[in-house]
Amino acid sequence: MIIKKLLAFYIGSLLLTQTVLAQSKNEYHYLVDLTTVKDDKLYIELKPPVISASEITFDLPKMIPGTYAIEDYGRFVSEFKALDKKGNELPVEKIGDNSWKIKNAAKLSKISYWIEDSFDTKLAGPDIFWPAGTNIEENKNFIINSSGYFGYFEGMKAVPFEFNVIRPIDFYGTTGLIPQQTSRPLNVIKFEKIPANDAKRVDVYKAENYDQLVDSPVMYAKPDTAVIKVANAQVLIGCYSPTGKINAKQIAASIREVLMAQKEYLGGKLPVDKYAFIFYFTDKPVLNYGALEHSYSSLYYMPEATIDQMNQQLRDFAAHEFFHIVTPLTIHSEEIGNFDFNDPKMSQHLWMYEGVTEYFASNVQVKYGLISPDEYLQVLSEKMYGMEQYNSDLAFTDLSKFTLDKYHDQYNNVYVKGALIGLCLDLELRKLSGGKYGLRNLLLDLSKKFGKSKSFKDDELFAEITKMTYPEIGDFFNKYVKGTAPLPFTQVLDWAGVTFIPEEKFKDFSIGIGNGDINVTQLDEKPYLYIVSTEHMNEMGKALGFQQGDVIIKMNGETLPDLGPTFGEFLLHQRETMEEGKFLTYGVLRKDAAGELKEVELKAAIVKVDLSRKYILRFNENATAEQLALRDSWLKP
Numbered sequence: 158m159i160i161k162k163l164l165a166f167y168i169g170s171l172l173l174t175q176t177v178l179a180q181s182k183n184e185y186h187y188l189v190d191l192t193t194v195k196d197d198k199l200y201i202e203l204k205p206p207v208i209s210a211s212e213i214t215f216d217l218p219k220m221i222p223g224t225y226a227i228e229d230y231g232r233f234v235s236e237f238k239a240l241d242k243k244g245n246e247l248p249v250e251k252i253g254d255n256s257w258k259i260k261n262a263a264k265l266s267k268i269s270y271w272i273e274d275s276f277d278t279k280l281a282g283p284d285i286f287w288p289a290g291t292n293i294e295e296n297k298n299f300i301i302n303s304s305g306y307f308g309y310f311e312g313m314k315a316v317p318f319e320f321n322v323i324r325p326i327d328f329y330g331t332t333g334l335i336p337q338q339t340s341r342p343l344n345v346i347k348f349e350k351i352p353a354n355d356a357k358r359v360d361v362y363k364a365e366n367y368d369q370l371v372d373s374p375v376m377y378a379k380p381d382t383a384v385i386k387v388a389n390a391q392v393l394i395g396c397y398s399p400t401g402k403i404n405a406k407q408i409a410a411s412i413r414e415v416l417m418a419q420k421e422y423l424g425g426k427l428p429v430d431k432y433a434f435i436f437y438f439t440d441k442p443v444l445n446y447g448a449l450e451h452s453y454s455s456l457y458y459m460p461e462a463t464i465d466q467m468n469q470q471l472r473d474f475a476a477h478e479f480f481h482i483v484t485p486l487t488i489h490s491e492e493i494g495n496f497d498f499n500d501p502k503m504s505q506h507l508w509m510y511e512g513v514t515e516y517f518a519s520n521v522q523v524k525y526g527l528i529s530p531d532e533y534l535q536v537l538s539e540k541m542y543g544m545e546q547y548n549s550d551l552a553f554t555d556l557s558k559f560t561l562d563k564y565h566d567q568y569n570n571v572y573v574k575g576a577l578i579g580l581c582l583d584l585e586l587r588k589l590s591g592g593k594y595g596l597r598n599l600l601l602d603l604s605k606k607f608g609k610s611k612s613f614k615d616d617e618l619f620a621e622i623t624k625m626t627y628p629e630i631g632d633f634f635n636k637y638v639k640g641t642a643p644l645p646f647t648q649v650l651d652w653a654g655v656t657f658i659p660e661e662k663f664k665d666f667s668i669g670i671g672n673g674d675i676n677v678t679q680l681d682e683k684p685y686l687y688i689v690s691t692e693h694m695n696e697m698g699k700a701l702g703f704q705q706g707d708v709i710i711k712m713n714g715e716t717l718p719d720l721g722p723t724f725g726e727f728l729l730h731q732r733e734t735m736e737e738g739k740f741l742t743y744g745v746l747r748k749d750a751a752g753e754l755k756e757v758e759l760k761a762a763i764v765k766v767d768l769s770r771k772y773i774l775r776f777n778e779n780a781t782a783e784q785l786a787l788r789d790s791w792l793k794p
């Protein structure tokens with residue numbers, strides 16, 4: 158997945174004739190009715206597979222793969238009922254946030270419950286990462302992440318699933334799954350109490366097991382889709398934009414080039430024949446947004462903006478999520494290969510699952526000309542900045558192993574330091590192989606050696622890679638991934654003829670606040686920037702007189718725009734229009750003596766102040782032939 162904190166098809170055949178599917182007894186048959194929303198909840202019914210045990214436990218997941226955080230989906234269930242053939246209730250005992258124990262289970266004929274969505278829930282518990290969440294917005298949008306709708310019986314995760322979705326006739330389901338049937342009339346559905354209705358249709362989906370079910374989200378809304386063909390693969394884009402600011406055709410045009418480049422990066426062919434990009438845009442203010450990968454799809458939750466405002470971000474996100482097909486979806490340890498939804502175990506290899514994926518997502522763009530080499534160096538520099546927010550004394554393998562608990566606040570470092578581990582490893586491999594073998598080659602070899610259904614042993618990966626490559630790579634892992642030595646930027650970048658300058662001082666105008674001074678807080682459910690510390694503030698910030706806790710609401714008399722994709726442009730404009738001799742003003746909310754928030758104006762004369770720029774990367778114009786050759790192998794196709 159990828160998280161951004163602020164700051165910083167195919168049409169299934171239209172089957173009007175009723176081919177009722179053979180309903181094997183050894184399947185779960187689920188029904189969800191999107192046309193009846195009551196109190197923001199949906200009705201779910203399950204006809205279970207055959208159960209011979211006298212007692213059985215029904216679970217919803219505590220966690221799903223890819224999020225590296227606890228979700229506790231069982232919270233969203235209410236009015237849970239287990240019924241026998243005659244409709245009598247069987248005894249049920251709730252035995253945890255996510256589990257129900259059913260007695261006389263051999264008599265079980267039906268389970269029913271109501272489910273609430275995570276997007277606007279007021280229930281206590283962990284915040285669910287949006288793209289792993291569920292949405293119930295009557296007549297507008299439904300996001301079916303199965304982990305938040307459908308459960309499984311303990312010990313019966315490998316049994317096939319069928320789910321039937323009753324939908325309004327004008328809704329379409331975007332998913333990477335191939336529907337068994339779409340538009341089945343209601344009167345043939347094998348569930349009781351669902352009256353025939355011309356305005357409703359049923360779509361039927363199947364999954365081989367619970368893992369595939371959870372790996373296959375579906376988004377329902379009025380159709381806004383586009384299809385692009387990339388080599389062997391058909392790629393579906395489904396979009397929900399509440400005010401229509403952006404549409405699927407625009408997104409398709411934007412990410413087509415990225416996918417073409419990714420195809421080349423992966424050796425000329427995409428590793429899937431079909432894939433769905435599912436985009437949900439929100440017009441509400443957001444604190445964070447992101448995307449989650451699946452084997453045949455990825456789901457995006459992003460603030461609504463025009464295609465011009467978010468083009469690069471869309472490409473970066475799409476490239477990252479699509480590359481997850483390589484890892485962890487194809488290359489993963491047993492902890493992921495045999496995922497335990499209710500007692501999850503963590504792997505130590507987030508440096509690879511998220512770090513290398515993020516590294517590839519920008520490396521592919523420079524290699525195939527979607528961004529310039531200078532822009533690419535800027536991307537790397539920003540990652541170096543990003544690393545500063547996290548604990549540099551923490552071994553990456555430990556961050557990974559304990560990311561659910563003690564190091565949860567360090568997780569986002571996987572996108573910054575993780576990607577830079579990828580950079581250093583790529584350059585080290587290229588140096589050792591005379592430019593012939595890079596990180597991309599290694600991952601392609603690992604995916605041949607392992608694969609979707611063949612996991613590696615978590616403790617053996619470093620030794621395995623060392624055996625496949627060079628002893629020096631074993632040293633690299635010991636020092637920089639299992640160890641905490643600072644990454645060797647100066648050395649590895651020099652091999653590619655790039656000069657690395659840790660810090661450079663200069664004088665210029667400043668808006669007084671920067672990374673480290675500010676963070677995001679919520680006020681009346683809207684996000685605002687506030688002063689988190691004045692310790693490292695520059696002379697301009699000091700002259701303005703910011704105090705810790707100040708919430709910034711105005712700048713030069715203008716109300717700050719909502720934090721979102723256009724916020725950076727606003728700040729840039731303010732910065733670019735600064736002139737010597739004029740004044741810079743801020744409006745902040747500050748607590749007065751009585752503890753009440755009052756607006757205070759801060760004002761200072763604009764002068765050039767001492768500033769420093771960190772992490773400067775520059776191409777060395779006098780690079781040797783050897784350096785240039787390594788640079789080319791790194792940045793050219």
Ligand SMILES: [Zn+2]
Pocket residue numbers: 158159450477478481510511514
């Ligand atoms: Zn990711």
